[in-house]
Amino acid sequence: MAAALPSAGALRAPAPLAHPREILGEFLTGDDRVHPEEPVQKVAGVFFERPDLDAIALVRADRPVGLLTRARLLVKLARNFGHELYARKPVTRIADLAPLVLAEGTPLAEVLDRALARPAATVFDDVVAVSGAGDYVGHASVRELARQQGFAFERGRLEREAAVSRTRDLEELERVRARFLAHATHELRSPVNAIAALAELIRMASERDSLEQVRAKVPMLLRASAALRGTVNNILDLSKLEAGRMDVSLGPVEVAPLVEDVASLARLLVGSRPVEVRADVVPPDLVVRTDAHKVRQILVNLASNAAKFTDAGSIAIRATGGATARLAVADTGCGIRAEDLPRLFLPFGQLEDAQTKTHAGTGLGLVITRSLATLLGGRVLVESRRGEGTTFTVELPGGASEAPPP
Numbered sequence: 001m002a003a004a005l006p007s008a009g010a011l012r013a014p015a016p017l018a019h020p021r022e023i024l025g026e027f028l029t030g031d032d033r034v035h036p037e038e039p040v041q042k043v044a045g046v047f048f049e050r051p052d053l054d055a056i057a058l059v060r061a062d063r064p065v066g067l068l069t070r071a072r073l074l075v076k077l078a079r080n081f082g083h084e085l086y087a088r089k090p091v092t093r094i095a096d097l098a099p100l101v102l103a104e105g106t107p108l109a110e111v112l113d114r115a116l117a118r119p120a121a122t123v124f125d126d127v128v129a130v131s132g133a134g135d136y137v138g139h140a141s142v143r144e145l146a147r148q149q150g151f152a153f154e155r156g157r158l159e160r161e162a163a164v165s166r167t168r169d170l171e172e173l174e175r176v177r178a179r180f181l182a183h184a185t186h187e188l189r190s191p192v193n194a195i196a197a198l199a200e201l202i203r204m205a206s207e208r209d210s211l212e213q214v215r216a217k218v219p220m221l222l223r224a225s226a227a228l229r230g231t232v233n234n235i236l237d238l239s240k241l242e243a244g245r246m247d248v249s250l251g252p253v254e255v256a257p258l259v260e261d262v263a264s265l266a267r268l269l270v271g272s273r274p275v276e277v278r279a280d281v282v283p284p285d286l287v288v289r290t291d292a293h294k295v296r297q298i299l300v301n302l303a304s305n306a307a308k309f310t311d312a313g314s315i316a317i318r319a320t321g322g323a324t325a326r327l328a329v330a331d332t333g334c335g336i337r338a339e340d341l342p343r344l345f346l347p348f349g350q351l352e353d354a355q356t357k358t359h360a361g362t363g364l365g366l367v368i369t370r371s372l373a374t375l376l377g378g379r380v381l382v383e384s385r386r387g388e389g390t391t392f393t394v395e396l397p398g399g400a401s402e403a404p405p406p
Helices: 040-049 070-078 082-086 108-115 142-207 211-243 255-270 292-309 338-343 365-375
Strands: 055-060 063-069 101-103 127-130 136-140 251-254 275-282 287-290 313-320 325-331 379-385 389-396
Touching: 040 055, 040 070, 055 136, 063 070, 063 127, 063 136, 070 082, 101 108, 108 142, 136 142, 142 211, 211 365, 251 255, 251 292, 255 275, 255 292, 255 313, 255 325, 287 292, 292 313, 292 325, 292 365, 292 389, 365 379, 365 389
Parallel strands: 101 127, 275 313
Antiparallel strands: 055 063, 127 136, 251 287, 313 325, 325 389, 379 389
16 A cells, blocks of 8 residues: 655644745746647657756746646656557646746745645645746746755854854953953053142142152152053054054064063062062073064063062073073962963953952053064963962074174
8 A cells, every 4th residue: 555645734844944035036946948738748758858857847928837747747657548648738738737836036935835835746846936027937846945945044043153152252342341441441540640640749849949849759750651651552562463563573682681681670670579580591692583672572571470470589581592482481479370371361351350459450461472472473381370470481483593793
């Protein structure tokens, strides 16, 4: 006994799933046509010559009047005396004279919904597409349309996931920028307020001809100005790096004087705290082909961080040569928790909250350091243990070479 065909209801599409932009006209699988009066024998020859042809439309004066599928043709000709009965008759005798005809702009989801609502015997017959004027355009395979609907559904799902991910990224970016504004506002307000107050005190002292008070206030004014300039420079440097407008000037760089200069700055930064600052370069005449200004900025950022978070112990600034030059700043300060290490190089981020932090800074130094190292073709490595200290190592290409002649 032949298996029963499924009911039309069982084949009905549960709900439109295709993307709303997908339309019938985009998925036509053919535009083959014959005149309705052509004999069946001639049309059968077309099917037999083209094994890929699944259906052919009957068109009169550019208007579709029927559809003949390969399955319907084979069923008719395979019956007893089928060939003798139909071979010389017009193709309209065996074709479906009421096919599903839809405008080429019909959404794919609607096309499938209407196609699968047909009787089970014709549910997979091709759908005929017409133009706005009703002229025949082509026909489409329902199986192919269902496959395209699956693709459209998958594309829609991926688009939704991408949109959700993008929304999350934008929300995170907004949170990051909000944190940055909180930190930057605090860092900019303090020196600006100090400069304004000191300038007013200097004005008042000058009106009283008190030169000693003016002299006492000028160093504080200079320090506040330097802090403000440093913050502004960090923000501008980061903007240049993100925009790709930072230039690189390569040349031979004597490392020892550079390291000693940064070590001297670190000694000033630690002030009276019991912190020993050491400089070590191996070999002493190490020369690296790189950008001196940017390497100095990298070391100053790392040394400033070390001085900021080291209350006692030592800070070592080391440089070694070889195929790859390595510059390291190691301290015995408070160290960093392992779970905080991935956050070190996030733009506009700090491990302390702007409202409760005890160390000044916008949190841009390490971001700029890594960006500069990348710009020079190198990378930044970090090793740290909470309560034991931190070591930042910058690896730069260029290798070691002999010192340039004096």
